[in-house]
């Protein structure tokens with residue numbers, strides 16, 4: 051049985067979207083049974099000593115890192131999302147690394163400065179550095195998407211899912227994508243997928 055650990059409003063959302071795409075049975079441990087952050091952290095560290103979420107268990111396999119989890123799920127459970135050529139598979143890795151090295155770090159920093167930190171703790175130099183730093187990868191991606199409907203090949207793949215899932219932080223980071231119309235259009239295509247809507251709609255109480 052597959053089990054994904056981590057609350058839905060965290061990087062676990064990336065894997066929850068992927069699991070919905072795969073359409074396989076799984077359990078979700080959102081750790082709400084631990085009332086405090088310290089208790090959550092202690093419980094996570096018992097299984098995954100780095101103490102971060104998400105992580106996935108599949109039988110004896112313990113897998114961390116949201117991108118690696120999704121690449122694994124695509125290869126083993128969502129093969130329609132795993133490119134069928136060696137080149138396409140390498141590009142799926144490329145875009146997943148791009149997501150977590152070029153887009154995730156500046157979005158996290160901008161979210162911290164613009165949403166989480168309050169005056170007078172905001173670091174304007176950090177905000178400026180990351181607001182500038184994200185422009186080059188955004189322009190590169192926008193130019194690429196001007197001539198490509200999807201990141202790899204002719205259909206939605208794990209590459210799209212991994213990168214689009216990182217962009218979910220754009221709102222909290224207050225990054226205006228209006229100047230990047232091809233990214234906006236591509237995100238619209240990705241977020242219109244039924245599996246995305248299923249994974250991001252809270253279950254009725």
Ligand SMILES: N[C@@H](CCC(=O)N[C@@H](CS)C(=O)NCC(=O)O)C(=O)O
Nearest residue numbers: 060061101102103104114115116117
């Ligand atoms: N590179 C990791 C980052 C994981 C990560 O930083 N997760 C956050 C929650 S979204 C966390 O567990 N933070 C707790 C901590 O840093 O102790 C991934 O993509 O899965």
